[in-house]
Amino acid sequence: MNIQTEITKTSGADYDAVVIGAGFGGLYAVHKLRNEQGLNVRGYDSASDVGGTWWWNRYPGALSDTESYVYRYSFDKELLQKGRWKTRYLTQPEILEYMNEVADHLDLRRSYKFDTKVDGAHYNEKTGLWNVITDSGETVTAKYLVTGLGLLSATNVPKFKGIDDFKGRILHTGAWPDGCAGYYSNGTSCKTPDCFSALCTICRADWEHPARRCYHRRAKGKLR
Numbered sequence: 536m537n538i539q540t541e542i543t544k545t546s547g548a549d550y551d552a553v554v555i556g557a558g559f560g561g562l563y564a565v566h567k568l569r570n571e572q573g574l575n576v577r578g579y580d581s582a583s584d585v586g587g588t589w590w591w592n593r594y595p596g597a598l599s600d601t602e603s604y605v606y607r608y609s610f611d612k613e614l615l616q617k618g619r620w621k622t623r624y625l626t627q628p629e630i631l632e633y634m635n636e637v638a639d640h641l642d643l644r645r646s647y648k649f650d651t652k653v654d655g656a657h658y659n660e661k662t663g664l665w666n667v668i669t670d671s672g673e674t675v676t677a678k679y680l681v682t683g684l685g686l687l688s689a690t691n692v693p694k695f696k697g698i699d700d701f702k703g704r705i706l707h708t709g710a711w712p713d714g715c716a717g718y719y720s721n722g723t724s725c726k727t728p729d730c731f732s733a734l735c736t737i738c739r740a741d742w743e744h745p746a747r748r749c750y751h752r753r754a755k756g757k758l759r
Contacts, residue, residue, distance in 0.1 A: 541575035545664070545678040552679035553667045554578040554646075555653050558587015561683030562634065563608065566641050568679070577675060578647040579667075585638045585647070588687040589630045593715075594708040597627035607633065614640060656680055 545551050551574035554564045561578060562585060569576040582590040589597075599606045603620035614637060620629065638644050652670040658680075659666060665680040690709040692698075698705075706715065 541569060541573065543575040544573075547662060548664050548677050549675040550575050550577045550677040552576045552681060553656075553665065553675065553677040554681045554683060556580055556587055556683030556685065556688070557582065557585040557638075557643075557647055557649070558589070558683060558685055559608075559634070560685060561587065561681075562637060562641075562643055563610075564681045564683055565643050565646050568681070569646055570641060574679075576646050577677070578643075579651050579653050579669060580647060580649055581652040583649050584635070585644065586631050586634050587683075588685055588709075589627055589634065591690075591710055592687070592708055593627060593711040593713055594706075597708070597711075598622075599625045599630060603629075606630070608637065611640070 541551075543549065543551055552564075552568045554561050554568070554576060555578075557578060557580035561580065565576050565578050568574045580587075584590060602623055603625045604618070606625055607615065607618055609615055617636075625633075648669075651673075653667060654670050655668045657666045657668075658664075659676075662676070664676040664678060666674055666676055667680065668674050687709065690707055692705075692707060706712070
């Protein structure tokens, strides 16, 4: 795809459209608005690259609950024909690899500003424009605002009793450190795909303690 510079068509605006998010919804919105409609688009995402929830959710065993052959865009025949998968349900690394391939193929990154969180957006009735404010203090205006945040963008931490006094490391599956393996309840390292289905994982800081344990907040609301 030839790189080109879009010119804002909306009078008095910095951009024609602002898109929040670089997941499946956000990437598609930038493609539709910029590549097909010819609008000048600015995208924002708090992550360092594309992927949306799949950029953040890197915990061991993360995978799609939709079958691999349909968990992909269908609007681009070339991308669709290049589809490949090893298992019935795509794993997180495979999904992230696919989304990077889409971003490269459609040249979407040039419209994004990563490591940037949108703190607020206000519609100005007089100008007919959105004022979008980021955590860096930047304010931009646009005629259209598209929020591609999805349902899994918020990192919610359950209020376990004593969590504020806990001195160890707390890992959340929605903000999992890249390359970090999980732990079984006996403290041993776990790298198998079925290790975690946890929402929030809390591990003791004193690993030399004979009673070292990990606690997993499960879907049934129980600790073990």
